[in-house]
Structure formats: C-alpha cells, structure tokens
Amino acid sequence: FYTAPRSEAEPKASRSFDLLYRGLEITTGGQRLHTRASLEKSLRARGMNPEAFDSHLRTFELGMPPHGGFAIGLERLTAQVLG
Numbered sequence: 001f002y003t004a005p006r007s008e009a010e011p012k013a014s015r016s017f018d019l020l021y022r023g024l025e026i027t028t029g030g031q032r033l034h035t036r037a038s039l040e041k042s043l044r045a046r047g048m049n050p051e052a053f054d055s056h057l058r059t060f061e062l063g064m065p066p067h068g069g070f071a072i073g074l075e076r077l078t079a080q081v082l083g
Helices: 036-045 050-060 074-082
Strands: 016-021 024-032 067-072
Touching (some): 024 074
Antiparallel strands (some): 024 067
C-alpha cells in the first residue's frame, strides 16, 4: 500500500522492483507514497482500514519529502551464495 503507482493510467503497476538471485528475492524497493491522503487512499483501495495504521500515518501529517528505499535480505543473499 505504500509504494507509488506507476501512473494514474496504470494504478495496478507500481514504481518498485525486486531483485532475484537463483530464484529467491533478495532485494526489494521502490518509490514510496509520501502524503497521508495518498496512503489512506491506497489502503482503502485494498479494502484495508486506515485507522488500523494510524501510528504509521501520523508520521506523514507534518510533511514528508518524496522518497524511496530498498532493503537487502542479507541472510537470504548469504544462503544463496553459500548454496
């Protein structure tokens, strides 16, 4: 719900990526939604209740710059490299 859509024309496609190594996802990332309104809209579109995410959503009330990120599953990468 927190990943930015590719465009208004492609709301089900997102600005995100997954890096697979030997068939296992080891990195995921993308551009994040950065306004409370867009996050609430995304939650509702997925049938989720924004009130359940209030502590997360409150962090966006004072403003958040456009941002992105990624995370590496170091244990997954290590396991794949070592076989």
